[in-house]
Amino acid sequence: MNSPLTYKDAGVDMQAGDDLVDAIKPLAKRTMRPGVLAGIGGFGAMFEVPKGYREPVLVSGTDGVGTKLRLAFEWNIHNTVGIDLVAMSANDILVQGAEPLYFLDYFACGKLDVKTAASVVGGIAYGCEQAGCALIGGETAEMPGMYPDGEYDLAGFAVGIVEKSEILDASKVKAGDVILGLASNGIHSNGFSLVRKILERAQPDLNQLCDGMPLREAIMAPTRMYVKPVLELIKKVPVHALAHITGGGLVENIPRVLPENLVAELDRGSWPETELFKWLQENGQVPFDEMNRVFNCGIGMVIVLPAEQAKPAMDLLVAAGEKVYQVGVVRPRVEGEAHTIVTPAH
Template identity: 65%
Template sequence: MTNKKTASLTYRDAGVDIDAGEALVDRIKPLAARTMRAGVMAGIGGFGALFEVPRQMHEPVLVSGTDGVGTKLRLAFDWQRHDTVGIDLVAMSVNDILVQGAEPLFFLDYFACGKLSVDTAARVVGGIARGCELAGCALIGGETAEMPGMYPEGEYDLAGFAVGAVEKSRIIDGASIAVGDAVLGLASSGAHSNGFSLLRRILKHANAKPTQELGGKPLLDVVMEPTRIYVKPVLHALAEHGTDIKGLAHITGGGLLDNVPRILADGLCARLHRDAWQMPELFSWLQRNGGVDDAEMHRVFNCGIGMVIVVPADRADAIAATLRAQGEQVSRLGEIVEREPGGPQTVVV
């Protein structure tokens, strides 16, 4: 009887290319290096990333957030727009922790795919690094997972994790918000990365093409415009105006109707005036082509407002001026009123 030697199998035979993973790490390192800041003790390459809590804080409180990009990735695959979804990934987490007054310190990402394309992954991580630069936080670690059979070729998933710090006495929780306060809104850059399941359905219903124009730009550019990162302008305003900034709400999934109430006491309501800001053409186009009613628009999309700020009415103009000087488009959306018994906590009138 003759013994036949079994062929020696490798990880690459099973669909995982370790060399490609190492090549990606080499591509990522200079991108991450651009995001380094004070406090980083160990970055890309170690088993764990080390960061020193800011020494200038007397009672630092760490604030963390995690998020993904959602079904906006489907369009990134279909339209081959991989360069900016990394900015979306960073924005969703750093804007979330910003609303409690936290300065983002560092960020980690998770990139999962079926078969690793070094070029595609490097484009995605390049966007992540750019988002970290815009937010002033360090990209100090992450994970690339190549999992054959889990994702179709050419597709991937993203998750991100941000950690920031705020002085305990400066945490913003909305507790001081009162009737008569003013509600300011910072303009969004577009749909950001929320509501894309409905957005994609409308695109399909309208038989829209990525090359067609909307407002003088290709639809692809308008739809895939990355989420605006508000960190540096808002931190500047917090440093200048302190406790006059009573509450912040990041307008993500749930839109204006569900996010603003998260910072309001039960007896309060934010009354927003629809004519106080100009809804960008993208949202008008979506509403028209999808036959979406106003309430659904305000609950699914940001409708042109990416961040809401509640301030004393007599300080609204000064705070708005500070934010405008930092490059933000600011609208005075409305005011805080008493909530009707059993009524909603945000109304658009």
């Protein structure tokens, strides 16, 4: 007769799952904030809508990390992709003026490695701390046969809140407005299919220095979290619009917050070119327009505001630790013209 089968015989180690939950709980506890009613361990996470809002609007965003994960597997770097996961959603909902309240994640793998998973979730918790939101729950799925050993997938979503009258959209943007750009940490989490193709072609020494760190670390640098400094800025300066520079780069994200009759004109010489983006362009022979369509090119968040507010805003952002540049202007759009024009540096 065949011996009795257990779930572990089928490839699912329930003890490993319990061990991971135990490892996650203290990480999640660090992210708690007022409003959390039930977090890790329950069937559903509960959060009380904060008081003090007249017409509260909930804003949500969801995302993954994309093919950056393939490099995380190959290079055994798992502590940064969790930050990417949180930042991609938290920065997105920030664009509408929302303060992130809480975050939930989904971690799926073929065979659960507690050490690797704890490293990933540790990054998620750190990202939540940076965003000021609570890691309120999530799901870990061990699915034998779905993923090769050592690989996993990540997804997550954030929920934030904004007063209805303070929602940011394209309605306030006017010709003559100035465009500020906040420096990125590097590639962030978009364009990695092209990055991997360039790496395959170039076969570089991954220990060579790039922007003051080994190339592999520069490539894997996590998405910068803009939430806290930008929320403070919105309280003090009349910001007209924000744009998170993700998939689609500069040329496709800025138009999402512009009226149809206006164009954003950017001067590529107004912010410094990093060694990393120069390396990618040279080693991939990537055309200028393609760089601006795929990558953030050193600018991770764009702020549109009245020209007279540019200096006060820059002073506040620099004081908050951001690198900020005046990268362009908003002007009337000629029919048939692109919504974003990036002028090459001279």
